[in-house]
Amino acid sequence: VSVGQVKPGQMRTAGRSEPFFLRLLPFFLLASLLFIIIFMASTQFAFLLQEDGIKDPATRSMIMSTTTIVGTLTGFCYGWIQQRLGVRGAFLLGLISATASLATLGFGNTSVTAILGAGLMGVFVGLATPYVYHVVAERTDAFVRSRALGVLAAFNFFGGFLNPVILAPLGRLLGIHGSFLAVAVVTAALAVAAFAGSLRQHVAA
Numbered sequence: 375v376s377v378g379q380v381k382p383g384q385m386r387t388a389g390r391s392e393p394f395f396l397r398l399l400p401f402f403l404l405a406s407l408l409f410i411i412i413f414m415a416s417t418q419f420a421f422l423l424q425e426d427g428i429k430d431p432a433t434r435s436m437i438m439s440t441t442t443i444v445g446t447l448t449g450f451c452y453g454w455i456q457q458r459l460g461v462r463g464a465f466l467l468g469l470i471s472a473t474a475s476l477a478t479l480g481f482g483n484t485s486v487t488a489i490l491g492a493g494l495m496g497v498f499v500g501l502a503t504p505y506v507y508h509v510v511a512e513r514t515d516a517f518v519r520s521r522a523l524g525v526l527a528a529f530n531f532f533g534g535f536l537n538p539v540i541l542a543p544l545g546r547l548l549g550i551h552g553s554f555l556a557v558a559v560v561t562a563a564l565a566v567a568a569f570a571g572s573l574r575q576h577v578a579a
Contacts, residue, residue, distance in 0.1 A: 448500025
C-alpha cells in the first residue's frame with residue numbers, strides 16, 4: 375500500500391554529485407505555497423469558527439481535529455491513491471479537495487459546513503504533504519536526497535511562517551470568509567495547471 379521502494383545504485387562521491395537547489399527551487403517555492411494553505415487549518419480556521427459563532431473551545435477543537443484525523447487516514451492511503459491516479463493525479467485530487475474545502479468554509483457559516491470543510495481540507499493535507507516529499511525523492515539521486523529533503527522541510531515550515539504574514543492582512547482586507555474564498559481561487563488555479571500538465575503528459579506519452 376506504500377510507494378514502491380527503488381534501491382539506489384552505488385553511492386557517488388561528493389565531487390560527482392549534481393547540485394539540486396536551483397533546479398528544485400521552483401518546486402520548493404510551490405511547497406511553501408502548499409504549506410501556507412495547509413496551515414490555514416491550524417491558524418485561520420480558528421478565527422473563522424469564532425466569527426461563525428462557534429465560541430466553545432472544546433467544540434472548536436473537535437471540529438479542527440477533523441482535519442488531522444482525515445489527513446492521517448488519507449496519508450496512509452497515499453501510496454494506494456498515487457499508484458492508481460499517478461503522482462499528478464493524486465496532487466490534482468488534493469487540490470480539488472482544497473478548493474472545495476476553502477469554498478465550503480468561505481460560503482458557509484454553520485457547524486455542518488465547518489466539519490465538511492475541515493474533512494475536505496484533511497484530504498488535501500493527507501495528499502499534498504507526502505506528494506512534495508515524493509516528488510523531491512524522485513528528482514534527486516541517492517547522494518543528495520537527504521539534503522534535498524531537509525531543504526524541503528525548511529521551505530515547508532517557511533510556508534507555515536508566511537501563513538499569518540499573508541493571511542492576516544488579507545483577512546482584514548476581505549474579511550475572514552473572503553480570505554478563504556481568495557485562497558480557494560488560488561487552489562483552483564493550481565488545479566487547472568495540474569490538470570493541464572497531466573493532459574500534456576498524457577499526450578506526450
